[in-house]
Amino acid sequence: MKSSAILQKLMYFALDMDGTIYLGNKLLPGAKEFLDYLAAAGRKYVFLTNNSSKNKQSYVNKLQALGLAAKVDQILTSGEATALYIKASNPNARIFLLGTADLEQEFLSHGFTLTASVPDFVVLGFDQTLTYAKLTEACHLIREGVPLIATHPDINCPTDERSGYIPDVGAILELIYASTGKKAKIIGKPYPEIIDVLMAKLNCRREETAMVGDRLYTDIKLARNAGICGILVLSGETKKMDLAHSEVQPDYIFESVRELTAALRDK
Numbered sequence: 001m002k003s004s005a006i007l008q009k010l011m012y013f014a015l016d017m018d019g020t021i022y023l024g025n026k027l028l029p030g031a032k033e034f035l036d037y038l039a040a041a042g043r044k045y046v047f048l049t050n051n052s053s054k055n056k057q058s059y060v061n062k063l064q065a066l067g068l069a070a071k072v073d074q075i076l077t078s079g080e081a082t083a084l085y086i087k088a089s090n091p092n093a094r095i096f097l098l099g100t101a102d103l104e105q106e107f108l109s110h111g112f113t114l115t116a117s118v119p120d121f122v123v124l125g126f127d128q129t130l131t132y133a134k135l136t137e138a139c140h141l142i143r144e145g146v147p148l149i150a151t152h153p154d155i156n157c158p159t160d161e162r163s164g165y166i167p168d169v170g171a172i173l174e175l176i177y178a179s180t181g182k183k184a185k186i187i188g189k190p191y192p193e194i195i196d197v198l199m200a201k202l203n204c205r206r207e208e209t210a211m212v213g214d215r216l217y218t219d220i221k222l223a224r225n226a227g228i229c230g231i232l233v234l235s236g237e238t239k240k241m242d243l244a245h246s247e248v249q250p251d252y253i254f255e256s257v258r259e260l261t262a263a264l265r266d267k
């Protein structure tokens, strides 16, 4: 682990939610105190999610229901990150969007035109309203040379229903690749673009920014890819023994955000 001097320089925290702040519908111990501490210390935090099917308000509602003070501008979804990524180079883009009504709303709020007619990009989100007609149109456009951008790479999304998983963006990308031979530019975790967007949004520097999460292959891989500090918490998916045979290594490891809070306080 690195020295605590690096930890003390951190001013901006990108936070994973499930496994880091809560587990399912239960707040993890010390999570509220962690966020209260960051706010009191003038350290900023933003919740990061790869789920591009829901809007930011639905995450605010979930966090508030758990007793946490969260605002809409403290949530960054891979959907918003994708919109901001495109906006930086092409603010008037025409987009053929495969996404939910919430994702359509997100893109419209940035001033994009959503159309199948001469689009600049095909954008694939976690589209639970996906139809064969939409997929067919997307594949025609992609084969005709329109670049494909995907909000995130997850193959499956966990669910409480039946087998426990439903197909996510990564699975649809495989289908599109099988049909067209074309690969997508991907924005969400573990791709560094989501951190580039976050840093532009918060106007912060890499050396003062950290990613806090419970997964090595998304959260910590993201930190490595983006060149920021990676803080692993063992309150979710990763167990201590997983670290021994992982190529991806965090800068700091804590049992939970409770122990991270204590380390940040400790000057």
Ligand SMILES: [Mg+2]
Pocket (backbone or CB within 6 Å): 016, 017, 018, 019, 020, 213, 214, 215, 236
């Ligand atoms: Mg997680």
